[in-house]
Amino acid sequence: MTCLRILSLVLVLSGLAAGGLTSVSAQENPGPLRIIIDEGVIEPLPFAVPDFIAENGAAGEYSTRIARVIAADLQGTGLFREIPKEAFISTLTSFDAPVQYADWKAINAQALITGAVHVGAGGRLTVKFRVFDVFSGAQLGNGLQFSGTTGSWRRMGHKVADAVYSRITGEGPYFDSRVAFIAESGPKNARKKRLAIMDYDGANVQYLTDSNAIVLAPRFSPSGDRLLYTSYESGFPRVYLLDLATVRRQVLDDQPGTMSFAPRFSPDGRTVLLSLSVAGNTDIYSYDLTTGQRRRLTSAPSIEIAPSFSPDGRQIVFTSDRSGSSQLYIMPAGGGEARRISAGRGRYNTPVWSPRGDLIAFTKQSKGRFHIGVMRTDGSEERLLTSSFLDEGPTWAPNGRVIMFTRETAGAGGTSALYTVDITGRNLRRVPFDGAASDPAWSPLSR
Amino acid sequence: MTHMKKILLLTMVLGLGACTDPGRFGAGGGADAGAGMAGAGAGAASDPRSPEYFRQTVGDRVHFAVDQSTLTEEARTTLAGQARWLMDNPEYTAIIEGHADEQGTREYNLALGARRAAAVKEFLVAQGIAANRLRTISYGKERPIEICSNESCYAKNRRAVTVITAGGGV
Numbered sequence: 354m355t356c357l358r359i360l361s362l363v364l365v366l367s368g369l370a371a372g373g374l375t376s377v378s379a380q381e382n383p384g385p386l387r388i389i390i391d392e393g394v395i396e397p398l399p400f401a402v403p404d405f406i407a408e409n410g411a412a413g414e415y416s417t418r419i420a421r422v423i424a425a426d427l428q429g430t431g432l433f434r435e436i437p438k439e440a441f442i443s444t445l446t447s448f449d450a451p452v453q454y455a456d457w458k459a460i461n462a463q464a465l466i467t468g469a470v471h472v473g474a475g476g477r478l479t480v481k482f483r484v485f486d487v488f489s490g491a492q493l494g495n496g497l498q499f500s501g502t503t504g505s506w507r508r509m510g511h512k513v514a515d516a517v518y519s520r521i522t523g524e525g526p527y528f529d530s531r532v533a534f535i536a537e538s539g540p541k542n543a544r545k546k547r548l549a550i551m552d553y554d555g556a557n558v559q560y561l562t563d564s565n566a567i568v569l570a571p572r573f574s575p576s577g578d579r580l581l582y583t584s585y586e587s588g589f590p591r592v593y594l595l596d597l598a599t600v601r602r603q604v605l606d607d608q609p610g611t612m613s614f615a616p617r618f619s620p621d622g623r624t625v626l627l628s629l630s631v632a633g634n635t636d637i638y639s640y641d642l643t644t645g646q647r648r649r650l651t652s653a654p655s656i657e658i659a660p661s662f663s664p665d666g667r668q669i670v671f672t673s674d675r676s677g678s679s680q681l682y683i684m685p686a687g688g689g690e691a692r693r694i695s696a697g698r699g700r701y702n703t704p705v706w707s708p709r710g711d712l713i714a715f716t717k718q719s720k721g722r723f724h725i726g727v728m729r730t731d732g733s734e735e736r737l738l739t740s741s742f743l744d745e746g747p748t749w750a751p752n753g754r755v756i757m758f759t760r761e762t763a764g765a766g767g768t769s770a771l772y773t774v775d776i777t778g779r780n781l782r783r784v785p786f787d788g789a790a791s792d793p794a795w796s797p798l799s800r
Numbered sequence: 801m802t803h804m805k806k807i808l809l810l811t812m813v814l815g816l817g818a819c820t821d822p823g824r825f826g827a828g829g830g831a832d833a834g835a836g837m838a839g840a841g842a843g844a845a846s847d848p849r850s851p852e853y854f855r856q857t858v859g860d861r862v863h864f865a866v867d868q869s870t871l872t873e874e875a876r877t878t879l880a881g882q883a884r885w886l887m888d889n890p891e892y893t894a895i896i897e898g899h900a901d902e903q904g905t906r907e908y909n910l911a912l913g914a915r916r917a918a919a920v921k922e923f924l925v926a927q928g929i930a931a932n933r934l935r936t937i938s939y940g941k942e943r944p945i946e947i948c949s950n951e952s953c954y955a956k957n958r959r960a961v962t963v964i965t966a967g968g969g970v
Contacts, residue, residue, distance in 0.1 A: 540947065541944060541947040542943065542944050542945060542946075542947050543943075544942065567939075567942055569906060569942075570906065570907070588937075589937050590910065590937070590938070610935070610936075612910070612914055612937070612938060614907060614910050615907040615910075628907070628911065630910075630911060630914035630938065632918055633869070633914050633915045633916075633917065633918020633919065633921075633922075633936070634914075634915070634918070635910075635911040635914060635915075656908065656911040656912070656915070658907050658908060658910075658911050659905075659907050659908075672907075672908065674867075674908075678867075679908055700904075702904075702905040702907065702908050703905050703907060716905050718903070718904070718905075721903075742949070743902065745905045745906065746905065746906065761902075763949035764947075764948060764949045765947040765948055765949075767947075767949060792906070
C-alpha cells in the first residue's frame, strides 16, 4: 500500500535583461526600500503584486494563483501589507512595458512585483518576475526566471516571494520549505497520531504513516531528505529513520527493555543524538548512522534528554533535571562536563539551537503557564515570545528568524495546533491545517 | 548582465507509507476500561485468580506527586498486594505503564513515565517477583485517563498501571 511519486523539477534561474530599464544589483544599491527587522515597531511595507501576465492560454490558470502565493507569503511575515487590486490605477499589459511609477506611488505601493507565466511544451511552467522600488523609481535587483513542472507552481510562487523578502529585509529566505508534523484526531484520551509533511504554509499535506501506532516528534536531516521520529509500532517507543525518497524506514538502536526518543541529527547528517531510557534512567547517546555504533554522552541518575547540536557540530544543548528541576545545559559534542545556561525561575525544556548559531529556543514552564522563548547561548538575554496554557516544542525556520511550535488548549476538548512567531515576539499566527496538529519540524530550505 | 545558474532539484511527493504492524498501545486509555485491554482475558472479577480481580480488587495502579517518581505509602500498600497476586499467579507476566499529566513537555514526560514505571518494577522485584516477568513502558502524556485540565484529573493521570498479560517470562 506504499505508494511513492518522485517529481523531478529543474529550476533555471536567469537574470532578465530589463527592457528599457536599468537593472540594479541588490548588493550594489539596495536603495531606500529596506526593512530592518530588529528595529522596534514595524510599519508593514505596502506592496502591490498584480496578477502575473499569462503569456499563453495554458498559463492562464497560474497568473492569479502564483501572485496569491507571493502575497500570502509576504503578508504572513507581518512585515508587508498588500494593497488590494481594487486600488490599482495602472493595468499591466506586458511584462516588459515600462512601469508607470506615478500610478503606484499614488496608491502608496512602495514595492511592486510584476511577473509573467508561460506554459511551454510538455507542461513546462516558466515564471519570471521583477521587483520595483516605486519611490526610487528603479528596479530592485535583477529579474529572475524559474521553470519547472506545472505541478510545482506553488514552489515557484514561494521562490519569487523568497527573493523579494530577502532583497528587502536582507534576511535569508524561508518560504520554499516544508514542515513535518504529527496530524492528530480523536479525543484526548485516545488520540490518533499520524506522521505528516506539508509546505510551510499548510499546502500539499501528505501522510507518511497510518494511525495504528503513536508517533511523535519528527526531525529533519540537514539536507531535508530524511526524517527521524519516535513510534510505538513495536509496542515500545523507538526512534525510526525514514528516507523520504524511498519511504523506507528503519529502527535505530533496537535494544529490548529500553525506550528511545527525542532524536536529532548532527549538522553533517551522519550522527543521531537520542535519549535512551534504561531501567527508568534516561541519558543522551549518540548513534553513528554509518557504523551503527552507540556512544553514551551523559551518565547521571537524573533525566538527560532533548539534545540539539550547535550548527558547527561542536556543542550540544540539552535538558537535565539534575538540579532538581529541568534546566538547560551545554556540553562538548563528545560528552563531558556540562555547564548550566538557564538561570531564570521555572522549568526549561526542548532546547533547539538556531541555524544561525546565535540563539537557543526553548519551552519554559513557569507559574502554571508555558512559554516559547529564546536566549543567547550563554543563557543571557532570555526573552519569552509566547504565553499560553501549553506551548511547547520550538523549531526554527531555515533563516533563524521565525519559530514554529505546538499550542494546545485546555480542558476535555483541548486540541493542538501549530503556530509561528517571529523571534522579536511579534506576528503570532496559526499555521493553516485542517485538523489538529503538533510537534512541527521545519525543514531546511528546499533545494 | 545575464547570468545563468542551473539548480537541479528533486522534490518528493510522498505517498502513504502504510504501517502494517498494529502497535500494542491503548492499554490504560479509556476512562473506564483502564488497563488490561491488550492483556490476558479478563475473567470474572469474583475469581481471585483473574486479571479482572487484579485490576478491580488488588488495584492495578499507583499515583505520584507532580514531577515525582517516589512511591507513597499508599502506593507501597497497593504494590505489596500486586506482588502477592503475582506470586500466587505465576502464569502471568505484566507490563508496567508509566504515565504523566499534561503539565510538562512531551519528551520530559516520556522520561518521567519511564522513571515511574521503573520505580514500580523495582518495588515488585524487591518483593520477590522475577524481573523477567515485568516489562516497563512509558506513555508520557500520550494516554491520559482523565481529560480535564485541573489537578483533580492530573492527579489521576500521574500513574503507573500494572497490566497483567498471559504467558511466561518476557
